[in-house]
Amino acid sequence: MTENRSQWGTKVGFILAAAGSAIGLGNIWRFPYTAGENGGAAFVLVYLICVLLIGIPVLIAELTLGRYTQRNPVGAIKTISPTGLWKILGYLGVISGIMILSYYSVVAGWTIGYIFKTAFHQTSDFGTFIANPINEVFYFVIFLTLTMLVVISGVKGGIEKWSKILMPLLFLILLGLIFYSLTLPGAKAGIKFYLQPDFSKITGRTILAGLGQAFFSLSLGMGAMITYGSYLSRTTNLVSSATLVALSDTLIAVMAGLVIFPALFAVGMEPTQGAGLVFNVLPKIFEQMPAGTIVGIFFFILLAIAALTSSISLLEVGVAWAVDELKFTRKNATLLLTGITFFLGIPSALSQGASKFFTEISLFDRIGFLDIADFIFGSFALTFGGMLLSIFIGWKWGANKAIEEIKFGLFKESTTLLNIWNFLIRFVCPVIIFFVLLNIFKIF
Numbered sequence: 001m002t003e004n005r006s007q008w009g010t011k012v013g014f015i016l017a018a019a020g021s022a023i024g025l026g027n028i029w030r031f032p033y034t035a036g037e038n039g040g041a042a043f044v045l046v047y048l049i050c051v052l053l054i055g056i057p058v059l060i061a062e063l064t065l066g067r068y069t070q071r072n073p074v075g076a077i078k079t080i081s082p083t084g085l086w087k088i089l090g091y092l093g094v095i096s097g098i099m100i101l102s103y104y105s106v107v108a109g110w111t112i113g114y115i116f117k118t119a120f121h122q123t124s125d126f127g128t129f130i131a132n133p134i135n136e137v138f139y140f141v142i143f144l145t146l147t148m149l150v151v152i153s154g155v156k157g158g159i160e161k162w163s164k165i166l167m168p169l170l171f172l173i174l175l176g177l178i179f180y181s182l183t184l185p186g187a188k189a190g191i192k193f194y195l196q197p198d199f200s201k202i203t204g205r206t207i208l209a210g211l212g213q214a215f216f217s218l219s220l221g222m223g224a225m226i227t228y229g230s231y232l233s234r235t236t237n238l239v240s241s242a243t244l245v246a247l248s249d250t251l252i253a254v255m256a257g258l259v260i261f262p263a264l265f266a267v268g269m270e271p272t273q274g275a276g277l278v279f280n281v282l283p284k285i286f287e288q289m290p291a292g293t294i295v296g297i298f299f300f301i302l303l304a305i306a307a308l309t310s311s312i313s314l315l316e317v318g319v320a321w322a323v324d325e326l327k328f329t330r331k332n333a334t335l336l337l338t339g340i341t342f343f344l345g346i347p348s349a350l351s352q353g354a355s356k357f358f359t360e361i362s363l364f365d366r367i368g369f370l371d372i373a374d375f376i377f378g379s380f381a382l383t384f385g386g387m388l389l390s391i392f393i394g395w396k397w398g399a400n401k402a403i404e405e406i407k408f409g410l411f412k413e414s415t416t417l418l419n420i421w422n423f424l425i426r427f428v429c430p431v432i433i434f435f436v437l438l439n440i441f442k443i444f
């Protein structure tokens with residue numbers, strides 16, 4: 001191990017950090033509103049299939065490449081293919097990470113703002129709150145600074161320590177909220193919308209949204225899991241770790257929907273309202289429920305922390321690249337990339353009403369800078385990156401070579417399971433993603 005290459009402290013620590021990367025705003029903010037916009041239960045079904053057939057195999061593939069090469073995404077790809085164009089895929093990951101971080105931190109800033117809004121019983125609505133440029137930039141900077149501080153303190157002391165205690169708490173509070181939400185009058189209509197699929201609602205757009213959401217939620221397609229895998233030793237079981245991470249991520253997303261949709265229908269709001277969904281609905285629940293202020297404050301704190309354990313992985317990809325490849329110190333790499341992210345995030349922060357231009361700009365059917373950035377980087381780039389990564393790992397490196405690496409750390413070698421992975425990563429993942437991506441261009 002070189003001086004700059006750290007390792008996870010324990011296996012549990014790694015799993016919690018990887019789950020911490022996966023579980024974040026994607027589960028609690030993005031999943032419910034995307035489901036709401038794409039037909040509810042029909043979307044949930046598509047999403048689950050995407051996680052199973054594509055998400056888990058790509059997650060295993062990324063962790064495997066990372067552990068084998070012990071490098072950031074750019075370095076990992078260069079280790080396998082020193083010449084040629086493949087390394088662009090690594091740079092695409094670094095860029096996507098920074099671009100996603102730029103708007104992710106804006107949304108995470110909203111959750112910090114909502115901690116105070118709940119505590120001080122400010123009744124202004126969400127639209128007014130996010131249209132205020134001072135609020136927007138202030139909370140955005142606070143969140144980005146927290147991300148920077150954790151990343152500077154490194155893998156074991158920063159990322160791992162944070163993830164360990166706080167993820168389980170988030171699970172418990174969601175569980176409590178589900179019970180409350182389900183008892184609200186009118187909750188049934190929400191459950192029906194969320195769990196009873198209307199298959200006629202499945203279109204190319206639903207499938208793209210489901211696939212994009214699977215990549216976003218599992219932190220795939222940009223090398224975050226390559227990077228996390230690179231801090232592993234060969235004693236970790238990659239298949240069971242990946243499965244556990246994917247299951248816990250999916251569980252939290254499904255649970256968030258069980259909180260939101262019953263409550264949404266109980267208060268008579270629209271499921272198709274977009275990015276404000278969670279911030280509009282949840283405060284309504286907290287207002288009504290016993291001890292709602294305390295629960296609300298606690299909830300937004302945990303959500304901000306879940307966002308933090310994800311945002312650090314977005315930044316870590318670029319930092320690991322600058323440390324490994326450009327020989328930066330961890331601190332300088334983090335400072336520089338955070339500074340760049342700050343500038344890139346300003347348009348997103350102002351895109352919620354503060355600046356007319358950034359609010360009204362429209363591209364690919366999306367309106368507002370934040371939404372456009374989320375579509376290009378959070379959906380398209382991750383899905384496209386995921387397709388290229390599955391081709392790179394399945395064909396260029398070779399699924400059989402990857403399997404030799406996967407075998408280290410397995411409890412028991414199951415040839416059938418490994419063959420299934422081999423088939424999924426070489427054929428199913430690239431082909432399905434390719435067709436879904438083709439569909440986008442038709443939609444446009």
Ligand code: PFF
Binds near residue numbers: 023027100215217223
């Ligand atoms: N998976 C995170 C979430 O669901 O909030 C977001 C994310 C983190 C996406 C890291 C991509 C990534 F590489």
